[in-house]
Amino acid sequence: MASSLIIGQYVPEESVVHKLDPRTKIVMIFAFVIFVFFANNGWSYLWLTAFSIGAALSTKIKLRYIARGLKPVWFLIVFTFLLHLFVTREGDVLFDIIGFPIYTGALIQGVQISMRFFLLILVTSMLTLTTTPIEITDAIETLLHPLKKVKFPVHELALMMSISLRFIPTLMQETEKISKAQASRGVDFRTGPLKERIQAVVPLLVPLFVSAFKRAEELAMAMEARGYKGGEGRSKLRELEVRARDYLAVVVFILMIVGLFLLRDM
């Protein structure tokens, strides 16, 4: 189970994608998420797939590793495909499966929507594969900076996210430890009516809350001891910097989008 719970599956490699500024990556990935919805025929999907696989290859991460990361979502992709296959009724009847007529329109739509899903998942997973969580939260802080004007606590939000990243693995281990400890003390997690099973959550939650809040308390104290007093005037060890390769990546990306719109009309 532990291996399926790898959080922020960052893979360190020496690739162009890794070296890009995290802000560039976030902006491009979000643009991609929007433009995927503009693909409308086989060619445009093929074009986007080629681009995404090209991008995946350029990270120098083994494709097998990336595919393993996508494991939990294969089910979702297949499910979406089947849902469309049976629900949509457009075009001609292609063939019957145990009394269910399959339409050509359904097949096309099913393939398109599951392709869309696949592309979205592949490209968005690229961000966490090539960027450390700290870089991501730093990038968010600078990208959302304009929101400060409307008094939105951008710095606080970003810091909160970094802190939680640090504690997700710790508290997950803690949960596992507590559930084993309580089971060994005879808390019955397995049998009985639903009501009792849900009540059995209490011996898990109470120690979890105590330990979680203790950690929060200690961290807050450590922050205060080191003189934390909000985002104003706080300097950074690693400043984010936009370089030539970022501009190049954006140009390549824009060319890809132009290509997409040309293929749309084919």
Add this chain to the structure above:
Amino acid sequence: MFTFTAKDLTFSAIFIVLMTIGANITFWLPFLAIPIGGVNVPLSLQPFFAILSGLLLGRRLGVLSMTGYLALGVIGVPVFSQLQAGPFVLFNYTGGFLLSFVLISFLSGFLKEKLPVTNLKSLTTITMTSTIVSYLIGVSYMYLAMNVWLNLNVSYAAAWISMIPFLIKDLVLALLLASIALRLLTQLPHLKNGRR
């Protein structure tokens, strides 16, 4: 202006972590998957933690921490149920339930100021209203998502009918969770007076 203490930030961060654990609680407690119509539906403690975040942190910090949770998932950290992540999770037909956590947190933080949270009755009111509000948002969003961008034409009534078994499950759960929340709040008394 509202200033954040270090404690505010660390406690809100802890709630982001708790949401992650609550979303995947069946990893550790597989018995919490309950059968509905032959399919095992994994229970999620997310709404419960969202409500608690409002109760313990207050509406402001609660909303901020839930926003942080969603933001973390959107940028690709697998914090959602079944360790999903990415912007598409919000655009999927269940995305409305995720968005509703922000409102639930606000709502319970708001109700906490009006009702005494040390008795079962008001806690039940809070969990029940939150569940209903969450479904109102979730199902409307589901209808919107299916018709507008997932190209599935489903009527609003059909969307509700398909979700009714889950609604019943969650209302029963809300009753039980109210009593659990009461036990948590009384067993951990120093939590009761959240900062705001």
